[in-house]
Amino acid sequence: MNPTVMALRKGGIRYDSGTDLVRKTLSASASDSGLAQIVQASKEVSHSSLTKVICTVGVKSRTVPELVKLLEAGMNVARFDFSWGSMAYHSATLANLRAAMRETKMLCATMLDTRGPEIGVLLAPEDVSSFDARAPKAPIVLTQGARVTLTVDQTTPASSAFLPVNNPDLVNFVAPGDDVFVGQYLFTGSESSSVYLTVDEVDAANGYVRCTCRNDAKLKGVLLTVQVSNKGDALPTLGEYDKRVIREWAVPNEIDFISLSYCHSAEAVEECRACLAHAGGEGVGVIAKVERLGALRNIDAVVASSDGVILSRGNLGLDMPAEKVFLTQKMVLFKCNAAGKAAVVTRVVDTMTDTPRPTRAEATDVANAVLDGADAILLGAETLRGNFAAEAVTVVRKICRQAEKVFDHENHYQTQLPPAMVESGTLSQSEALASSAVRAASKTGAAMIVVFTRTGLTARLVSKYRPNMPIVSLVIPRVQQNSIRWVLRGERAARQGLLNRGVVPLLANPTNSDMNALLRVVFARAKKDGVVRENDQVIVIQKVGTTSVVKAVSVVF
Template structure:
């Protein structure tokens, strides 16, 4: 039986698998992006996150005000200084996200086989019978039988924090839906996802522009995470950043999370500085059996053109548990073997009970996968894909990388 071409050619010894993992002198090459929030914003916790392997801090502006995020960022700076660890800053924009505001702040329970109305009238109060939406075009975009998902987290079909609706009637601007599973929606804001429809809202909302031009400029952000459907989204964002002066060097990472982004992936990849595969929404947008195909194809394309690719939603269960599931651990490793450059943690570090442990475990899995990743094969595939002789500078860079990889492997033998 032949081993996967992704793995090193020599067989993996069972004895080495049974040996306990040893702390390595060098951290995993795969970067870890941690989202900072209520459970991970103190100087102490951030310091531990940095020591555990976090190298990018993500600030999600779909919740919280700039003052709150500024306090967190100041704590990050203190932690960076004390730990002497480098950490970049990523600003994540809201974009054209459909949302339901629950002004009462009381949990809303939706019972299976009952009806609920989605209305654009935001003056009405959210209840188990009626949910006000921040979008007036829903009734024109959906038809009877379409599916709508509401909740904060990845929908699995068995959880009680997200709800699956089926459109039963469209009347005027209101959409009446049949509730397919009993769920309780808690908090003040619920995210709405409608599969495979165009949301006629701007990619950079006014709120996004204000945050970027104030908080973003003030803190000289390194990365902008942008919900992207078309290549024009990247161009408009880059033009906006260039006008701000201080953010000309900010890298724009395209978040691909729906069918539109997938259809225009190649041209988006050419324009973006990097790609984020937002698997939470992709898992709803696509049939489950298709998600891995897009992930592998997208990562391969990013690798071949030399642009970073980030994979999200890998260890969701660690939001409430100290260990990932077997499937999640394997998922992280396979993302690395596919060629992912970074793993992005969301709820696991934002509001999860074990942010430090999550970063540590994900880092260990990445390091183990990197040990058996066939770097030489990937290099040859990349050179073949480019299909032309290297420039002088590329040749020097390639030789330098080969030298350091060989040196690190040799050094690792004596640790």
């Protein structure tokens, strides 16, 4: 057997996972009628894709009308990237998002992406709130073989001879022979605004790193990112700026997730949780961004300690051979699925930053991410500064839906059971409930699964087993009180379900404790959305007294 396939299977990964059902589908489509179904335009489906979409907002996607378009196209999570822009700038965007949510009556989770130990080259003044307007009119032209110096003196004007960086520690961890990548913020790979450098000399006393250009490039924009191959772990994951943003922006604004940039260890995740707890944000989810080899070396601990993983393929692809990226994706997604943690894939339709249609390779890439087990797809430049933001979301959702139709649910279900076993060889009560509900839904042909929950955890466990129908997470608000006041909690738990495949969160009426009445509300909503019809079967997970129950009910209006 091929060594690569053996290695994947040894790690618990089916290299051919999902392909058997695809083969069956294609075989069934060999007839004229089957081929016609493939080549004709996709029909509208009763519900949108189960796979979620995260959109990076700002610049061209921060007004209420643009955010309304993104919500209606299928945005589930809005990502605020603090690699650029002030807290005031992002606050204005957040206010517009909430106005768009009120206008559309649609729920959207929020995610703060930390700056982390990112090193940048500033081609314009550091206040990049007006991103496009402040960009230099003429690009900086670099030619192959030319010498260029990275300097930590930020007062030095950017030119073809000098590039000022915003981190003085650069001179302390680079060495002659290191590879350095300098590219436009959220570079797509399809533009010429990035350059690969080789370090020739480090002059720490004067703050210079002298390099040779390995390719021609035209550097443009406001902010360029700098990445030194395999040296990212030399800097702390959570800097003072990130801690201040978490304390002064994320917690007061009730942000749902922190995307921890350049996370490489469980200790970094715990440091972020401690920072959140100190600021009063204990319920905020921490998503580890895997973008360095150091994170892969500690991947089991990173997955176990976090609430999910973002596989940042753009940065990771600069740290490892290109031919190994797909293996990394399969491995990381498998580990996230087995642990019941959200798995997010980035950099899928980069060309839609400038064009209304993805390439064939990009469309296939999105589908393969779904077949590999991704919970969500993250869009960066496509929605931040792209000309076709809403179109990108629509295209990704359509591709995801087609991939979900041939996803091998049975194989995935069977693959998830062994890792869920405890040492005694049995499932925990929560795992048993979740897996039993998915099995019952599959056997009865249920239209959906309804989970009564307070924290959203049970719904996320159901999602882990990848049922082929929506999972309605009905969050029951809970009262929290201290000596001064009491408040209802549950909104964040509902929104956080928007990151998991198939989960449709609803917040129950806190004044209604009648489970049957709440179920009728869910049925009415599902009927309106075209998910259920009269007499459809629905699987319900709920607690009756101290007993957890999985039951099948018929839809009655």
